[in-house]
Amino acid sequence: MKRWWWFLVCMVALGLMLGGTQGNWQSLAGTPNLRRQNIQLPPAVHYPLPPSLAEIPRKGEDYFDNVQPVEVGYLLWTQFPVTVAIEPPQWDPNHVWQAAAAQAVAEWSAYLPLEIVDPSRPADIRLLSQRPTDQNKRRVRSAETTYELFVDSQGVLRHRCRVVVRPTQAPKFVLAALRHELGHALGIWGHSPLPTDALYFAQVADPPPISQRDVNTLRRVYEQPTRLGQRLPELTPHG
Ligand SMILES: [Zn+2]
Structure with a gap:
């Protein structure tokens, strides 16, 4: 049964982050709490659709209604290419995890x-x-995507994501988990209600590839406004 619950746990982690409670920000280690610091956010803007998304034929449905914006708008990337670092695992028999990570990317x-x-x-x-030796410790999740916000050296509001996926015995589930979590990291901050989508909220026996609905949803995310990628307003000095 163990392999079945990682998606559920992932959903809980996502739910926590979307909850707007104290737990929301506690799960984001090192994140400056913009509200608490009284930082004035830049306005939300629309960006041009990346050509790779724009050229895909527009057909079929999506599950965009299940995607949540966060406090800075939709969690979309505004600079390309998006860089991805694959940390070499300490435990990875036959390089299954690392190969799956490269394939998901x-x-x-x-x-x-x-x-x-x-x-x-x-x-x-x-x-x-x-x-996997961490498996019996408390607070361990099987798969999780978190983000943190920061202001870069140019004064621009940006985010970065951290995806943690536990290696399991079956390579297809490792790949499915990485594919699913990467979908979150790329901006699909929610879950699909259909088991034929990579972002379905639960694990299935035969994990599907990225579906047309996943892609349609991703495109709609990139059509949304966000404050990310914008320079913070200049601070007005007191007195
Ligand atoms: Zn998920």
Whole structure:
């Protein structure tokens, strides 16, 4: 049964982050709490659709209604390529996890420009695995995506994501977990109600590839406004 609950746990983590409670920000280690710091946010703007998404034929449905904006708007990337660092796992028999991570990145690359960078470098998205010996400890989740907001050296509001996926015995479930979590990290901040989508909220026996509905949803996310990628308003000095 163990393999079945990682999606449920993932959903809980996502739910916590969307909840607007104190737990919301506690799960984001090192994140400056913009509200508490009284930082004035830049206005939300629309960005042009990335060509790789724009050129895909518009057909069929989506589950965009299940995607949640966060306090800065939709969690979309505003600079491309999005850099992805794959941390070499400490425990990875036959390099199953690392191969699955590379494949998940390659699959989503059909829709958004992604670039795998050396894990010693900063990256927009960081993929990490945990050793299975952690499995019996408290507070351990099987798969989780979190984000943090920061202001870069140019004064621009940005975010970065951290994806943690536990290696399991069946490679197809490792790949499914990475594919699913990467979908969150790329902006689908919610779940599909259909088991034929990669972002379905529960695990299925035969994990599907990225579906047309997943892609349609991703495109709608990138059509939304966000405050990310915008310079913070200049602070007015007191007195
Ligand atoms: Zn999820």
